[in-house]
Amino acid sequence: MNTEDIVIRLNELKLLSQELETPEAERTEMMETVTNYANQFIGNLDSTKAFNKEESYSLEITNEKRSLPALLDLYQKEVVEKGINASSGKHLGYIPGGGVFTSALGDFIAAVTNPFASVHYASPGAATIENEVVNWLKKVFSFPENAVGCLSSGGSISTLIAFTAARDHHKVKNELIPKNVVYLSEQVHHSTQKALRIIGLEDVVIRQVSMDAQHKMRTDVLKDLIQEDISAGLHPFMIVATAGTTDTGTIDPLDEIADIAENFKMWFHVDAAYGGFFIMTSKKDLFKGIEKANSLIVDPHKGLFLPYGIGAVLVKDSEAVLHSNYYTANYMQDISIDKMLKSPANLSPELTKHFRGLRMWLPLQFHGVEPIVACLEEKLLLVHYFRNKLVELGFQVGPEPDLSISYFWYPFEKDADEKNKLLMDEIHADGTVFLSSSIIGNRFVIRTAVLAFRTKQENIDEAVAMIEACLKKVI
Ligand SMILES: Cc1ncc(COP(=O)(O)O)c(C=O)c1O
Structure with a gap:
């Protein structure tokens, strides 16, 4: 193609593609439509059922263009009015969702401004917000300043990051895998076993520790099992405790479990995905010992009432986290090493991601705790x-x-x-x-x-x- 032809084609393409840059007047109109829709949705929550068993159809993408009001009507009929209404106060099943409005605004602004939050060099402000959110969490759970952490999409991915650090810290690999033992209670969330499988630890030995009448892990049984496994030549390497079980809302005896883990030089992981933020309430004492965990997960999309899509993980051993997640490549040569260490991408499998920090930072700054x-x-x-x-x-x-x-x-x-x-x-x-x-x-x-x-x-x-x-x- 000669230059003249390229310019002609470029002009044609410019005309066609400019629809993607919505003009201001249209943006204002769209915002009003969406604001009205959101207000109507929130205003009707109390009078709307929390569950409708019907299935959804008619959501296929076709080449036919549709208007925003028509699309919102479709969304209302096929998405909002079917299944569980997760934003409703009448959702009392599974683990109910949140949907604090200021968090939704954070998402909107993050999407409009679209900073590259994973790498400090690319957006020092966005990366700092992500890091400040993690710093706040470290204070909430009395983790030391030199602990590391990152935001994830939720508890399952946070668990993957924590267990990968535990695996790398204890060098659980190759022929050693079937000799390593993980201890958990029957009430552990299934994302625990799933994470072990995903990170290549499917063949570790899993011991289910029995529970007392309150569904708490029995520490006497835990100790006995560990001793037996050591005598049998196995390597007890991780204890998974739960601070707020999914089915029963129970907090395992964290302090005692922490001491056992320390005694046997094991990794102590706490799943506080659901229950973690209750540490800020009158139940604080039940969380004693959580600060001794080697890793902890907590879900702001549960106990901070934020919309789905934000979990967090804290890990004390930064090197263990960096081992699998810190990687550099030729196309990143412009980024200096000290900046790399401030970059969320080095503590998580994700590189490009939604700027999640804002959906938590904004409500915390706006409302306070x-x-x-x-x-x-x-x-x-x-x-x-x-x-x-x-x-x-x-x-x-x-x-x-x-x-x-x-x-x-x-x-x-x-x-x-x-x-x-x-x-x-x-x-x-x-x-x-x-x-x-x-x-x-x-x-x-x-x-x-x-x-x-x-x-x-x-x-x-x-x-x-x-x-x-x-x-x-x-x-
Ligand atoms: C205790 C616990 N851990 C982990 C998870 C998994 O979290 P997510 O659904 O955010 O992946 C849940 C989800 O309900 C949970 O209740």
């Missing part, structure tokens, strides 16, 4: 309120939870599991409030996780009324 702590305290009280109401209806409830998750079942005289399953089906068919189920101690139970920042006493009252109505259909 006081309303967050109040909201967490409220969740702790609400779960007690809920349990009391259920007992009044004749339900059996699990042991008093450490945090805001609990479970219950109706003591039908015959076929209790079958009938509680029917009750769960009725609750799902009703959908006013969403609850989920689990199997605990071989029993089918209905779970409640009170963590949505929008959950208030009225929502629990609605849940109780719904459960009572559904129970009448099953009895």
